[in-house]
Amino acid sequence: AQKNRNKKKKYTTKANRLHKELAASLKKGNPNALHYVSFLNAERNALKQKKNREEIVEQEYKNAITVSLRGGYVHDAALARERYAQFLLNEVGDIEEAKYQIEAAIDCYKGWGAMGKVQHLRNQQERILAESQTK
Numbered sequence: 001a002q003k004n005r006n007k008k009k010k011y012t013t014k015a016n017r018l019h020k021e022l023a024a025s026l027k028k029g030n031p032n033a034l035h036y037v038s039f040l041n042a043e044r045n046a047l048k049q050k051k052n053r054e055e056i057v058e059q060e061y062k063n064a065i066t067v068s069l070r071g072g073y074v075h076d077a078a079l080a081r082e083r084y085a086q087f088l089l090n091e092v093g094d095i096e097e098a099k100y101q102i103e104a105a106i107d108c109y110k111g112w113g114a115m116g117k118v119q120h121l122r123n124q125q126e127r128i129l130a131e132s133q134t135k
Contacts, residue, residue, distance in 0.1 A: 012047070015040060035073050038064035039080050046087050054092055061087070078108030082121065089128065099128050 019040045026033040042060035045053060061084035068077035085101035088094045102125045109117045122129065 015043065019044065031071070035064060035068040035071050035076055038067045039076065039083075042080065043083065046083075046091070057087060057091075058084075074108050075112045075114065078105045078112065078114075078117075081105035081108060085125075095128060095131065099131075102128060 019037065022033045022036050022040065026037055038060070042057060042064050045057045045060050061080055064080040065077050065084070068074070068080055081101045082105040085098040085105065088098035088101065102121065106118050106121055109115075109121065
């Protein structure tokens with residue numbers, strides 16, 4: 001448990017440093033940093049253990065997806081959708097919305113030509129993807 005806690009702290013520290021650098025780059029006028037900052041905002045809020053954070057996290061992920069798609073970063077939109085789906089499954093319990101986000105992530109990865117990732121995601125989320133089809 002201690003090893004996992006140290007690992008999480010290590011990655012959180014790196015993510016915070018990266019967020020700070022990207023935010024500074026965005027402030028200097030770099031439009032290519034916006035979708036990364038949006039995505040890291042969503043990830044940061046998803047990690048917080050606050051009550052009633054679901055709405056904020058949902059809005060942050062949706063913003064990251066929209067900004068990524070508008071900027072032409074389909075692969076980053078796919079990753080944001082994938083992480084949003086994980087949040088929905090693990091924290092909210094919204095299987096239907098998670099399924100939608102997984103399918104949308106698959107479509108984005110397909111559009112990007114990442115067929116290995118498509119297959120990996122289908123295999124990883126097979127239960128969720130199949131569960132809703134039987135209802």
